[in-house]
Amino acid sequence: MADVHDKATRSKNMRAIGTRDTAIEKRVAALLAECGFAWTAQEKTLPGRPDFALDEYRCVIFTHGCFWHHHDCYLFKVPATRTEFWLAKIASNVARDRRDVARLHQLGWRVLIIWECALRGREKLVDNDLKERLEEWICAGEGSAQIGTQGMSQLATTSLPDTM
Template identity: 45%
Template sequence: MSPVEQKSFRLKRPDFADVPESRRRNMSAIRPRHTKPEHIVRQLLHRLGYRFRLHRKDLPGHPDIVFPGRWKVIFVHGCFWHRHGCGNSVLPRTRREWWEAKLHRNVERDEAALAGLRKLGWSPLVIWECEIGDKEALAQVLHKHLGPPGSRTV
């Protein structure tokens, strides 16, 4: 998407004057990188023997975890922000139209990033926040995507 298209695609930010201060503090504390789910996945990867890089800005979508020798990347997505469809992705009741448009943009951006990575020869994996609770299942998914630790399989 060109910068001109991105600018015209942005939504006008609402005033938020009617939102309670506690809710505004909560929402402003949410960060795009180094989230708790991301830390959990990184710790598990490290325990399993994998080594990786973080947040490569030269790749589409700035993947959370990058394995350059394997040409593999991992995104750790929050269910609400990236519209997983599970019980954690319920839309707020206030300003529903604004949230729908905002979150729809996130999904479109995610799809474009995944397509861009595949086009460049990278193999992406998306791990959802709700999938992190079962460490054994997550370890199997990671091992299947990455291959054995220490190898550089493409």
């Protein structure tokens, strides 16, 4: 199936996709503020430029889009056009995520990945549940984790999605 847009229009649309201050980042920021946590946004000095870094707790939080980071959920769909290009692009994102999480662990940082599906869509978690999970993980002070529609689970670099 051919793309419905010409190359210039598709390029313009792709450039318009924000990489910071996204709706899911704003929701997580509001939840962190409600809990009373202090954080730095888009911390440039750390591998992967985490969306939120909480120095006091030596932890970072990433908000990952399910498509861009290949989450195994209902929001991820393999594109019908330019499939090989997109699978390669997403695979490189996943490889970069693995590398960044491993580097953060080596530097002594805990990592939390909050998947887009937990924050928006038909199966999203309610704010109170998300707030509880955030507070619980941040204050526990140990291990890395991820939050999806099924709740919280442990995260290790090997539990990130395999590249395609």
